[in-house]
Amino acid sequence: MPSSVIHDTLVLERDYVATPARVFAAFADPAARLRWGPPSDTVRMIYEATDFRVGGQDIAWCGSGEALSYRVDTRYEDIVPDTRLVMTETVSTGGVRLSVSLITITLIASPGGTRLVLTDQIAALDDSDMVAGSRVGWSASLDNLSRELGLAAEPA
Amino acid sequence: MTNQQSSLDLMFQALADPSRRSIVERLCAGPASVSELAQPLAMSLPSVMQHLQLLEGSGLIRSAKVGRVRTCRLQPEALSAAETWINQRRVLMERKLDRLGEYLRDTAGDEH
Numbered sequence: 001m002p003s004s005v006i007h008d009t010l011v012l013e014r015d016y017v018a019t020p021a022r023v024f025a026a027f028a029d030p031a032a033r034l035r036w037g038p039p040s041d042t043v044r045m046i047y048e049a050t051d052f053r054v055g056g057q058d059i060a061w062c063g064s065g066e067a068l069s070y071r072v073d074t075r076y077e078d079i080v081p082d083t084r085l086v087m088t089e090t091v092s093t094g095g096v097r098l099s100v101s102l103i104t105i106t107l108i109a110s111p112g113g114t115r116l117v118l119t120d121q122i123a124a125l126d127d128s129d130m131v132a133g134s135r136v137g138w139s140a141s142l143d144n145l146s147r148e149l150g151l152a153a154e155p156a
Numbered sequence: 157m158t159n160q161q162s163s164l165d166l167m168f169q170a171l172a173d174p175s176r177r178s179i180v181e182r183l184c185a186g187p188a189s190v191s192e193l194a195q196p197l198a199m200s201l202p203s204v205m206q207h208l209q210l211l212e213g214s215g216l217i218r219s220a221k222v223g224r225v226r227t228c229r230l231q232p233e234a235l236s237a238a239e240t241w242i243n244q245r246r247v248l249m250e251r252k253l254d255r256l257g258e259y260l261r262d263t264a265g266d267e268h
Contacts, residue, residue, distance in 0.1 A: 006238040008242045010242075010246050010249060012250060012253055016257055016260050017260070018264065022260060026256060032259065035259050036256045036258065037255075038255070039247075039252055039255065040251060099238075116253070118249065118253065120245070122242055122245060124239070124241050124242050124245075126238040
């Protein structure tokens, strides 16, 4: 099965009872990130490298159990203190890239503290190694549906 | 209507409801019992069962009963690896932001 890519955009919002400076510090400080970054208590995370500046790159490893099987490469593209972060993030496992994301975090002061908006624009990579031969994926199904309805151009 | 189209219709129908989408998102994180799935939903258990039956009929999930506990799991073949990953990532990012909130509460007394 040939490789393919699927795009999606996640937009998540939160209101935090904390100043934008405190919320920003939680992102800027790798030690703080280790405390809130793992999604649950069973997921461990370590940093191989950190460099919080425009052009700087982090390398993190995370996973549950003994083997930290997920590698996360982050490159900081834009940093406006207490206001905005833009970074690219690549997640891979066993040398296979799962996704490349463009992540934007904006912090806006609010009466209660800070409104955070996180936008994750994902390119999810369907590597040929990851897709079973007989699997019916959405993309194949939608292609077939489009052809049946006469909406798509002739396949190459 | 071909077999392919009718199964597609079932899949689209399954994902057209926000409660069913949240069930699928929860199952991206691993199998769960019916009561686990029902807990975050503000509806009666029979309503939850109806949603689960529809999801199972669409091929998105399958379930098995062992004793008195029915466990549901995602059928990985129904979604491509990339879609599954996007769903997992959504759950992951939501949890991270929840934990950021806990961290900010826990460190509220600290001065920088």
